[in-house]
Amino acid sequence: MRQRVLRVALVAVLVALVVLAVPLAAAMRAYFFADERDELERDALTAAVRVGPDFTSGDPVELPAGGGDVRLGVYDMRMRLRAGEGPARADPDTRRADTGTVVRGRAGGDLVVAVPVSQNEQVIGVVRASSPAWGVWLRILLAWLALLGAALGALAVAVLVARRQARVLTAPLEALSRQSRAVTEGDLTARAAPSAIAEIDQVARTHNAMVERLAHLLQRERNFTANTSHQLRTPLAGLQLGLEAALADPRTDPRTALEEALESTHHLHHTIDEVLRLAGPERSPMPEPAAAQLLGEALDSAEQRWHGLFADAGRRFIVAAEPGTREMPVPGRTVGQILDVLLDNARGHGRGTAEVTARSLGETVALDVRDEGILRIDPAVLFDRGHTTGPGAGIGLALAADLAEAAGGRLVLAGTDPTTFTLLLPPGPAETND
Known part of the structure; x- marks a missing residue:
């Protein structure tokens, strides 16, 4: 009985952890990728400010240093790299930014954000910001490990609580079983003691009344x-x-x-x-x-x-x-x-x-x-x-x-x-x- 109660409690806890942890893990993955792209977009916008109106005439561009593994590059309208780091010819996501919209995508193993540079409402270039995806995955894995540790900790606490509750639930039933066995062996003075569980107490009172009546008869x-x-x-x-x-x-x-x-x-x-x-x-x-x-x-x-x-x-x-x-x-x-x-x-x-x-x-x-x-x-x-x-x-x-x-x-x-x-x-x- 005690093992059965423990198993039921653990299965319930495991189901609850899975139901909560899987969506949470997916949400964490989406959050880290979105956060990284937001960082790339901010860096690209900061670099776009450095591109002056004479960019089309060959004026050199001094790009700010990107944070961490971020690489910045400026492309002209022919999609050639003019300054910074990046492929010599723009990738498809960068090319799509020449329409005047910010483009987010992936190129190989990198996350890419392309920001158009406008002058007098005309797109004169594109700033490309990229970072390796493995860095994001590293942070995601660390977060998942922390989530797994929390789940294991919760499971350990659940095991302790379940064992204690199993003892609390089964102890009165085991005592009632012992008293019933004593009655079957001829001890009509055996009585079930009260517990803290109303339903079991009701059974114990009924059992005691039955034994009392039987002893009286x-x-x-x-x-x-x-x-x-x-x-x-x-x-x-x-x-x-x-x-x-x-x-x-x-x-x-x-x-x-x-x-x-x-x-x-x-x-x-x-x-x-x-x-x-x-x-x-x-x-x-x-x-x-x-x-x-x-x-x-x-x-x-x-x-x-x-x-x-x-x-x-x-x-x-x-x-x-x-x-x-x-x-x-x-x-x-x-x-x-x-x-x-x-x-x-x-x-x-x-x-x-x-x-x-x-x-x-x-x-x-x-x-x-x-x-x-x-x-x-x-x-x-x-x-x-x-x-x-x-x-x-x-x-x-x-x-x-x-x-x-x-x-x-x-x-x-x-x-x-x-x-x-x-x-x-x-x-x-x-x-x-x-």
Whole structure:
């Protein structure tokens, strides 16, 4: 690319030099010949003044000295040389001057100017001035050499400027190519830097926007996969434990085990629906709100899912609600998913009794999830993906915060000793059957 730009610039400069230099060289040649003939004419006119009225009667003529290689000669009307230098018999150009006009021409290798000498409006002689043409050609060649030197100098400057401009033009494109190659190799953090060229900057901005969008989509896909695996792990474990317990005890009523397994599969369906809703297109219209459910039903469902798991770990699990809060409508699936994340976090990272408390803040519902553990992670990064205090992947709290935000609510850390999370939910939709 850089060599191509350099070649284009040099071709343009060469064409411009040729277009300018050739006519200029021709003009210089014409100028030098015209200037030499003007000099000869002036010398001839000066000599013609020296020719007196007695020239026709044989009076001698004293001609002035010509400058340089100029030779002066005076011819009578018989075209014989009477004084000065020149051919003994006049050449054709000199002969034509006897008509009373100045004649310019060439004779052999000389430039010739013939000036008529008049007396009483009669031509009595001709003054011939001549100089060798090679002297003019010498000056022309020197001028052409100077012109060639100037052209070569201009070409050298053009090469330097073209090389610099080629670097300026191609450097951003080469950088953009490197960034594109880095993206193809998997580095989605590579971004094209701005340059001083508006058109290339536009391409770079489009490239960066494309990579940004691609990285965002890939991150959403990764988050969806991580969210799904995180949210399905606990319900699947509970379903497996329930079925294994039913198989281990032959006295267990299989209908009860099947009903519990069916309830677990319903919860799995709800979990998948919530994760899919959260991973919906970013620029789609407002996502369809989750089905409404009474808060009491959501709390009872969470207690049913988690009471046995905490009991198996030798820990108490308490669910409490202020009067009047159990009848408040909430997005049941979303609340269930967030409670699952917070309770799984309390079971894996906390200690002692875990408690879920529902309270009313006017039209807003507040759910407090508390255990007796102490939080030892920086609250500023608590909801960032990948940050964890234990063996987990650091997905749950980030997912819970996203779910709360998608439902129009907010999940906050209310305390670190003991660890307390508060889920704030706006006024829920009208109650529907789920």
